[in-house]
Amino acid sequence: MGRVLRETPNPPLSSSTEGATTSSTSVMKTLNGSHHFKITGYSQSKGTGVGKYIASDMFMVGGYLWAVYFYPDGKSPEDNAAYVSLFIALASEGTDVRALFELTLLDQSGKERHKVHSHFGRTLESGPYTLKYRGSMWGYKRFFRRTLLEQSDYLKNDCLSVHCSVGVVKSHTEGPKFYSIAVPPSRIGHHFGQLLKTGKGTDVSFEVDGEVFYAHKLVLAARSPVFRAQLFGPMKEQNTKQIKVEDIEAPVFKALLHFMYWDSLPDMQELTGLDSKWVTTLMSQHLLAAADRYGLERLRLLCESNLCEDVAINTVATTLALAEQHHCFQLKAVCLKFVAVPENLRAVMQTDGFVYLKESCPSVMTELLEYVARVIEHSVYVCKHGIEPVFDGSDANGRRVKQRL
Numbered sequence: 001m002g003r004v005l006r007e008t009p010n011p012p013l014s015s016s017t018e019g020a021t022t023s024s025t026s027v028m029k030t031l032n033g034s035h036h037f038k039i040t041g042y043s044q045s046k047g048t049g050v051g052k053y054i055a056s057d058m059f060m061v062g063g064y065l066w067a068v069y070f071y072p073d074g075k076s077p078e079d080n081a082a083y084v085s086l087f088i089a090l091a092s093e094g095t096d097v098r099a100l101f102e103l104t105l106l107d108q109s110g111k112e113r114h115k116v117h118s119h120f121g122r123t124l125e126s127g128p129y130t131l132k133y134r135g136s137m138w139g140y141k142r143f144f145r146r147t148l149l150e151q152s153d154y155l156k157n158d159c160l161s162v163h164c165s166v167g168v169v170k171s172h173t174e175g176p177k178f179y180s181i182a183v184p185p186s187r188i189g190h191h192f193g194q195l196l197k198t199g200k201g202t203d204v205s206f207e208v209d210g211e212v213f214y215a216h217k218l219v220l221a222a223r224s225p226v227f228r229a230q231l232f233g234p235m236k237e238q239n240t241k242q243i244k245v246e247d248i249e250a251p252v253f254k255a256l257l258h259f260m261y262w263d264s265l266p267d268m269q270e271l272t273g274l275d276s277k278w279v280t281t282l283m284s285q286h287l288l289a290a291a292d293r294y295g296l297e298r299l300r301l302l303c304e305s306n307l308c309e310d311v312a313i314n315t316v317a318t319t320l321a322l323a324e325q326h327h328c329f330q331l332k333a334v335c336l337k338f339v340a341v342p343e344n345l346r347a348v349m350q351t352d353g354f355v356y357l358k359e360s361c362p363s364v365m366t367e368l369l370e371y372v373a374r375v376i377e378h379s380v381y382v383c384k385h386g387i388e389p390v391f392d393g394s395d396a397n398g399r400r401v402k403q404r405l
Contacts, residue, residue, distance in 0.1 A: 024175030030100065030167040033061030037068045039160040045072040050081055058091045062099070062168025065092035070162070075141045084146055087139030088164055090131045098128040100167035101138050108161060109153035115144065120167065128169045192219065193262040204231065205242045211250040213257060223260045225295045248293075252286040259287075259299050265306075281310045285322055292326040304331045311338045317353030324361045336364075340371035 037056040039045070045054060053075075056068040071085035079085075088101050102118035117140060119129065129138050149155060195201070195216065202214035217240070220227035231240050245253060251272045258266040268283045269275060284306040291300035307319050308331055316335050323332035339348050348354050358365060 022176055024173050026171055026173050028169065028171045030169050031062035032165065032167045033059065034163065034165040035059040035066070035068065037070075037162040037164060039070055039162065040158065042072070042155060042158050042160055048073055050074050050077050050079075056162075056164075061166040062170065064090060064094050064097060064168060066164075066166050067091045068103075068162060068164045069137065069139070070160075079142060082146060083142040084144050084149060085139065085141045086143040086162065087137040088166065089137045090134055093134050094131070095133060097131045097136075098169040099131065099138075100128050100169065102163075102165040103139060103143075104163040104165075105144065105154050106161040106163060107153050108156035108159075111153070113153070115154065117143075118165075120165065128167075189261070189263040193258075195219070196257060196261040204240060206253065207242065207244045208248055208253040209250040211254075213250075213253060215257060220260060223296065227294060248290055249286065252283065252290055255283060255287055256290050256294070256296075256299070259296070259302075263298075265302060278315065280306060281312070281315050281319075284310075285315070285318060288322055288326060288328070300326070300328070304328050307331055308334050311335060313344060313347045314351055315353065316344075317348055317351055317357040320364060321353070321357045321361050324364050332364075336368060336371045339368060340374070342372075345372065 035056060039054060050073050051071070052073060053069045053071045055070075058065045058067050060066075067089050069085075069087045069089055071087075073081045074083050075085035075087070086103055086105070088103065090097055100119035102116065102120050104117075105115040107113040107115075131138070144154075154160060196219075199214050202216055204215055204217050204220070206213045206215065217227075217231045221231050222228075230236060230243075248256075255266055255268070255271055258264075258271075265287075268280045272279055272283065284303045288300060288303035288307065291297075291303060304323075307322075311319065311334060316338055320332060320335035320339065322328070323335060339345055
């Protein structure tokens with residue numbers, strides 16, 4: 001036996017909305033698009049007959065297909081082929097499609113004396129034009145007298161060039177949403193982080209500066225192309241269960257693993273056990289090198305961003321050297337600009353980092369001299385024009401401002 005289907009009534013409004021004042025808004029918007037139609041061999045199109053047309057390829061605007069129709073002998077017999085006709089047609093299914101149109105016959109002399117018929121930019125007494133069904137058209141039966149067209153700059157090398165614009169007018173009503181289902185944010189980073197934290201299922205260990213860290217090969221391979229090659233590639237290491245890592249300090253490798261599982265940086269002071277305002281900067285410097293080593297682009301950019309925000313006298317030279325060595329061009333530009341300020345330059349030159357910069361990246365010194373020369377030129381210019389130069393990172397009112405590119 002069949003089941004009796006009962007119509008399910010609409011769910012009642014919640015008590016929070018019942019009796020309350022509500023509102024909604026009707027929003028009108030125009031979806032614009034255009035098409036360029038070039039008609040070659042105009043002279044050969046003549047004589048095809050009244051009502052015969054040349055059509056452009058179809059183009060999409062506002063969810064509907066459109067086409068341009070050119071009638072070389074005119075669209076209607078009553079015009080005796082004295083005019084060419086030009087129309088835009090709705091080429092897909094649709095009813096009561098409201099739209100704005102513009103037809104432009106381009107002047108090919110370069111004088112831009114185009115012949116334009118347009119709905120755009122003017123007040124329309126009856127509003128946008130309405131096309132009732134597929135094949136409905138808007139345009140002009142007497143678009144241009146043939147004899148004048150053939151003597152004009154619109155015709156060049158037996159070609160005509162037409163530009164068509166369509167703006168489909170649509171409306172929708174926006175109101176309050178009575179029902180919604182909350183979707184929690186992604187916790188994939190937390191889930192992978194817990195995998196690292198608990199150590200369950202680890203299948204590889206790393207010895208770093210006397211400490212051992214356990215991890216999962218598949219996670220590392222998914223995150224880093226370098227680890228992927230090291231653990232699964234054709235040139236993989238003989239022992240992929242226990243790997244010794246050189247030239248990275250243990251806290252840095254721990255932070256690297258944290259990022260690879262959590263997709264975020266750890267609390268540097270908590271991780272290192274150091275209570276210093278410079279620990280984040282120093283860790284970011286080391287992590288920048290590690291990120292470049294293991295092909296972790298997002299981590300590298302995070303470190304660049306942190307170092308850019310914390311450019312300071314006692315760390316900028318080391319950061320500049322790192323930026324040069326690891327091809328961090330944006331960070332390098334920030335550091336060069338900071339050091340090139342005369343008041344900063346004198347102080348930076350007294351730091352150990354500057355000695356390291358000269359020894360490790362001598363080519364950067366040439367670029368630094370160029371920046372200093374630009375700053376000096378600028379200071380001479382502003383002094384000549386009565387503008388007070390500011391070199392100490394403050395604005396004209398003495399307030400500290402952030403260094404930017």
